[in-house]
Amino acid sequence: MEVLRAAAAVLRKDLRGELRTRYALSSILLFALASVALVSFTLKGEALTPRQHAALVWVVVFFAAATGLTRGFVQEADAGTELLLRQAASPEAVWLGKLLFNLALLAAVEAVIFPVYCGLMYATVEQPALMAAVAALGAVAISGCTTILGAMVARARSRSSVFALTALPILLPALLLLVQASAPAFGAGGTEAGGREAALAVVSYTGILMVLSWLLFPAVWEE
């Protein structure tokens, strides 16, 4: 209960800060919208297969998340507020609060990116419910991974290389599964069952990521 209360305080603090500064939201959205627009203008309405749409949209979401989601901890370190946060809340509460913040941010970004992508890339979502479920799963997987990586990145001297070196190998299996799971939603015929299986695999992989992230975070955060 104490952890939940402290996590809620961390989440409120981060949401309030983000609403006032819009550092993360603007950088993520700018990257995502610029990427989608660039691909759209390059392809000039050329038709893509459902698998290509699924791959492209997750590439955009992943790299957009990478530009903004790790900043939470880096900002704490750069602004000298990290020790205040460590005095205020337990590592578990910090992890949960930051995870929920990243999740909220990514959900908001996905809510913009997916419709914009479909509009600019002439992609049709034939199974909106499946698409929404896979998008939610993807948001949880990416947030879970970027939360602990953000804490590691904040401690590293070569911040950008640490994230690039660690995030891709950890998230690659999840991204491949997300592409497989969302392809049927874009209309890839005959693979609906395969999509569901891939979605279940994402759930399992995300669960493992979350447990490992929860267990490892105190060691990363406390020194």
Added chain:
Amino acid sequence: MTDGGAAAGEGRLRLQATDLGKRFGWRRVFRGLCLETEPGGVLVVRGSNGSGKSTLLRILAGLLRPTEGTVRLEPAREGSGSLLRGRVALAAPAINPYAHLTLAENIRFFLHARGSSAGESGIRSAAALVGLDDRLDEPVGDFSSGMTQRVRLALVVAAQPEVLLLDEPSHCLDEDGRRLVREIVETQARRGICILATNDAREAELGERYVSMDDYRA
């Protein structure tokens, strides 16, 4: 290891550090430091630059793990955790409040995250104590260095810790601010433990016992 102490149960508040040492990579900052303090007097930590005053305070606050030795706060509290969180508070020039939050939001966040039930009156009285009650709704990022130092003091005072650790508390403060520090230190010494790290002669006068970090240099 830093822990809540082994001796559970009621008893007099006591902070005890035994054979403390800290190394950053190959560089050893200090070693063999022992101290014990109880409510009623102020312990002043002195020492030349780089001797480990701030490092010691961070270890005592549970924010840094010692390389050697132990820190115990007795009586142990059930569920107080391994980091003494909620019982110890540290104000230091290197610990900043959130610039984009107002003073009231900073104090409210600090108290709520620590699990304190202090309400709006507690927030207002902490701000009043440091002379910033008329700036409660202004973002801390707009404050001067001296006002920011007062915010640091307001945060730890609002938390009402059993152990208050102050690292250069008069940093950036004017004469009025120095009087405020004296008031905070004297109040804390009556109700709990207060440890001050400073090289300022006027601040050091507040102490009744002294530890020189230079004696523990490796």
